[in-house]
Each structure stands twice: as C-alpha cells, then as structure tokens.
Amino acid sequence: MSKSPSNPKGTRDFLPLELSKRNYIINILRKNFKNFGFSEIETPALEKSSTLLGKYGNEGDRLVFKILNSGDKVKKADISSLQSGDLNSFIRSISEKGLKYDLTVPLARFVSQHQNEITFPFKRFQIQNVWRADRPQHGRFQEFTQCDADVVGSNSVLQEIELIKLYDTVFNQLGFSDLVIKINHRRILKELACYFGAGENIVEFITALDKIDKIGVDKVLEEIKLLTLDFSEKELRNLLSAKEFDLGYLKKIFSKNSDSFYALDELNQILSYFSVNNLVNEIKFDLTLARGLNYYTGTIIEVLSKTNQRIGSIGGGGRYDDLTSMFNLKNMSGVGISFGLDRIYLLMEESKLFPDYLDKSFEFMVANFGISNLESLAPYVDEIRNKNREVFIYPDNVKLTKQFSFANKHNASVVIIYGENERKEGIVTLKNMLTGDQSSCQLNELVQTLTNS
Incomplete structure (x- = not known):
C-alpha cells in the first residue's frame, strides 16, 4: 500500500485562510517598514558556504542546511576525511552552498557587494524564507519566514530607539499590549564575563547565559564553572536571578572599563527616551538577555509575550559593528531587528487577534x-x-x-x-x-x- 503524501518535517503548506492571516500580518509589517523609511530588497535562497559559515557560532553553523554539490563536483569528495572522522572537512568537500540561515548575513554580503549602488545610511527591509536544520517543535520550524528591518552605516543610538518604536507600533497595530521588549548590550556581557573570570572564554560565557530560559540558573552556573573557577557563584547567582536589574550597580563593578560605561550610557539613553515617550508595551533591561548569534557587538533586543512564554521570542535583533568587514567593507556599523512571522501568527491565533473578515x-x-x-x-x-x-x-x-x-x-x-x-x-x-x-x-x-x- 502506498503511503499518503506529506511534507518534510518542519515545513508546512498554507491553506487559503492561513495565508490570508499571514498576509494580514505581512501587510501591516510592510506598511510600517515603509512608514519608518525602509526600502525593500531581496536576496537569493542560496548563499555560498563561505558567506554563511563562521558567522553564527558553532551551534548556528551546525544548523545551516548544506546543499550537496552536483555533477562532477561530487567526485571531489574528500573520502579520507570521512574515514578519519573529520566531518567538517568532508562536508566542505561535497558542499559549496547552503540555504540562508537568516537575512542579516546575506544583507552584509549584499551591502558589501553593492556598496557603490546604495546610499548610506541604508535602511532596508526584507520579507523572505530562511532555513534551519533545527528539531521541529511547537513554534519552531525548519523553513520559516523572517521579516527584517536593518540600518547600515550609522552608529547613532537613535537607530535603536527607532527600531524599538517600530516594534511597538507594529505589535500594537496587530493587537498586542502584553509584550515585553527586553534590551541588553554585548559589551556589558563581555565585561561581565571578565568580571567573573571568564575573559578568555567570552563566547562560551555568553552562550551559557543564552540558555538560561531553557535550562535555568543552576545549570547555567554549572556550565560557567567549567569556564572559570575564580568567581563568586553567589554574586553571579544573585545577578542572574534578579527580577529587576540595577544599571547603577553594574556601573560600580565595571568602574575601570570605558567600553562598558559606553554601553551602560547607551542603554540609559534608550530607557530615558521611552520614559518620556511611552510605549504601549513594556521595555526593560535584562542582564540575562544574550542573543546567541556571534555577530552582535552592541545593543541587543528581544520581544516576548508576558502571558505566553511557551512560544518563545516573537522578535529580536541588535547592533553589529563589523559584520560587513567579513566581506571587505570596513567601518560599517549596522543594527537591525527581525519579526518572527510564524510565532506571531501562532500567538495571534491563540489570542484570537485576527479580524473576522479574514475568514x-x-x-x-x-x-x-x-x-x-x-x-x-x-x-x-x-x-x-x-x-x-x-x-x-x-x-x-x-x-x-x-x-x-x-x-x-x-x-x-x-x-x-x-x-x-x-x-x-x-x-x-x-x-x-x-x-x-x-x-x-x-x-x-x-x-x-x-x-x-
């Protein structure tokens, strides 16, 4: 008996009603992207492996879908590497391309490649599918749509402020008023790693913090113990467990580091701006917010529901000061955010936020x-x-x-x-x-x- 047809795991078909609801979200996004001065671009589904790999950390690189070489190129497979267990070398020998993992790294490649054809600061938005070889689960798919807005070529903290305002405007128009927009700064996390003795393992320290919502404080501390023995576990536990974080306290313990002072000042400017110009949704500083992607260097942002945390973040982003340098374009700071269309859809469906006429x-x-x-x-x-x-x-x-x-x-x-x-x-x-x-x-x-x- 033949099996009934089905999708690959982690992918979906969209029936007319589902697509109508997705387009409702996309239309609100596209309207507001344009209202905030962004221009739309598109990049290919495929990127060179050299473009993708090494930008997302070891965990991210593992989740990049590699595309098998075709034709005579398959004959170049490095069988000796396979036999010796060097799987990375073997994969490089049979795959020169991959499906794009996100829209930010392709943007950096795009800006570097077309730098003489665009005007800086360059504000772009992009609504396209991306692919990740992740384990499919509720709200997590192997093929999904990202909706990004980025500004390249400006160091001004006003860009972060505008992007946070864009988040709040879009989510308010979609019917959300119970969200929290969390912010942190990569320089603060780096200084935190140094303060607790993990200065030589900063990436691993940040990666451990990034797991705190999944595995809890105790297990994060166990991982950090493997990175450094010379730290006050009680002090770090208190910091990571605190419901409210005091930027003033951080300023005291980071007193000798100008980079962390700069980071604290930026966060203070953002929080001060929105204390005067109120958002519909909440904004707060969260010391445990890490955003695992390696390319972030400054402010990092994440949006979550206060009432449905099971679904995870529905938006996130941050500043990346040197991403384009990997593509030979120096001194080009960028900052951007992403809207998780699929999770937003699920949350709107559960919260009954879609208008009736879409039926x-x-x-x-x-x-x-x-x-x-x-x-x-x-x-x-x-x-x-x-x-x-x-x-x-x-x-x-x-x-x-x-x-x-x-x-x-x-x-x-x-x-x-x-x-x-x-x-x-x-x-x-x-x-x-x-x-x-x-x-x-x-x-x-x-x-x-x-x-x-």
Whole structure:
C-alpha cells in the first residue's frame, strides 16, 4: 500500500485562510517598514558556504542546511576525511552552498557587494524564507519566514530607539499590549564575563547565559564553572536571578572599563527616551538577555509575550559593528531587528487577534443560472471588482441549494441571484448569507447597493 503524501518535517503548506492571516500580518509589517523609511530588497535562497559559515557560532553553523554539490563536483569528495572522522572537512568537500540561515548575513554580503549602488545610511527591509536544520517543535520550524528591518552605516543610538518604536507600533497595530521588549548590550556581557573570570572564554560565557530560559540558573552556573573557577557563584547567582536589574550597580563593578560605561550610557539613553515617550508595551533591561548569534557587538533586543512564554521570542535583533568587514567593507556599523512571522501568527491565533473578515474567501458570489444571464451581469461584476470588492462567479448551473452551501463554506456575505424571473423584471435578488434575509434592487442599482453597504 502506498503511503499518503506529506511534507518534510518542519515545513508546512498554507491553506487559503492561513495565508490570508499571514498576509494580514505581512501587510501591516510592510506598511510600517515603509512608514519608518525602509526600502525593500531581496536576496537569493542560496548563499555560498563561505558567506554563511563562521558567522553564527558553532551551534548556528551546525544548523545551516548544506546543499550537496552536483555533477562532477561530487567526485571531489574528500573520502579520507570521512574515514578519519573529520566531518567538517568532508562536508566542505561535497558542499559549496547552503540555504540562508537568516537575512542579516546575506544583507552584509549584499551591502558589501553593492556598496557603490546604495546610499548610506541604508535602511532596508526584507520579507523572505530562511532555513534551519533545527528539531521541529511547537513554534519552531525548519523553513520559516523572517521579516527584517536593518540600518547600515550609522552608529547613532537613535537607530535603536527607532527600531524599538517600530516594534511597538507594529505589535500594537496587530493587537498586542502584553509584550515585553527586553534590551541588553554585548559589551556589558563581555565585561561581565571578565568580571567573573571568564575573559578568555567570552563566547562560551555568553552562550551559557543564552540558555538560561531553557535550562535555568543552576545549570547555567554549572556550565560557567567549567569556564572559570575564580568567581563568586553567589554574586553571579544573585545577578542572574534578579527580577529587576540595577544599571547603577553594574556601573560600580565595571568602574575601570570605558567600553562598558559606553554601553551602560547607551542603554540609559534608550530607557530615558521611552520614559518620556511611552510605549504601549513594556521595555526593560535584562542582564540575562544574550542573543546567541556571534555577530552582535552592541545593543541587543528581544520581544516576548508576558502571558505566553511557551512560544518563545516573537522578535529580536541588535547592533553589529563589523559584520560587513567579513566581506571587505570596513567601518560599517549596522543594527537591525527581525519579526518572527510564524510565532506571531501562532500567538495571534491563540489570542484570537485576527479580524473576522479574514475568514471570507470572497465577499460576494454570483449564482449561476446559465451563461446568457451571466452575460447580462458581467458589466456590473466588473464595476464591483474595480472598486476592490471580491466577487466569485459560481462555475456550474446546478441546484441553488448547492450554490448556497458553497457560499456558506467560504463565508460569503451576499449571494447575487439573477435568474429568469429577475431577468424579466430587470431586478436582482440579494441573499444575505449571515441572516438568511433576501432583498431586491434594480439591476442598474446593483453596484451602488453592494458597494455602499
């Protein structure tokens, strides 16, 4: 017996209603991206392995989907590396490309490649699919859509402020008022690592902190003990367990480091700005926020639901001062944020935030009484469509009950009935599919009757 067809794990098909809801989110995103002065670009699904690898840390590199070389290139496979257990060398010998893991590294490549064709600071947004070889679970997929906004070519903290405001504006328009926008700074995390004796293992220290929501404080401390023996476990535990973090306390323990002072000053500027210009959602400093990606160098941002933390972050980003230098473009600071479309969708679905009208596949349906009747209606249907209202013409001349059933399943508002009796009298019968009521109007009044309602 043949198996029924199915998707690869971690991927999905989208039915019309699902896609309508996803597009509702995307349309709000795209409108606000433009309102905040961003221009749209696209980059290929495929990138060279040299572009992707080494930018996301060891864990991220492991999750990059590698694409097998084709044709004669397969003959270059380094079998000796496979036999010796050197899997990284073996993979490099059979794969020169990968599916993009995010939109930020391809952006850095794009900016470097097209630097003479764009004007800085360059504000771009991008809405495209990315792929990660992660274990599929609730809210986590192997193929998903990222919606990014980045500014390249400006060091100003105003960019972080604008991006946080963009987050709040978009989520407010989507119906959220119970979110928390967390901020931290990579320089603070680096100084924290040095203060607790992990200066030679900064990346590993930050990676451990990044797991705190998944594994808890105790297990994070166990990992940090492997990085440094010379630290006050009690002091670090108190810092990581605190519900509220005091920037003033950090300023005291970081008193000898100008980089951390600069970072604290930036965070203070952001928090001070929003204490005057209030957000709908909450903003707070969180010392445990790490954002695991290696390319972040400054402010880092993450957005979570206060009432549904199971779904994880629905947005995140930060500043990267030297990402483009990996592509031979020096001194080009950037900062950006990403909206997690799929998680936003799930959270909106669970919170019942989608408007009811999205349930409609079309607004009006024309019942079919034969092609000659439809010929008389055609000019009016065209006029209704020209007013951006959806009209579906039922394709077959079958029993009216079957046509009504079809309209009901698609949540149509009105069925337009133009049978022989209506044709003789020069009228149209309109059936309200919500109430079941029927009314009539003159044929030449059809457009005005439907589009004014």
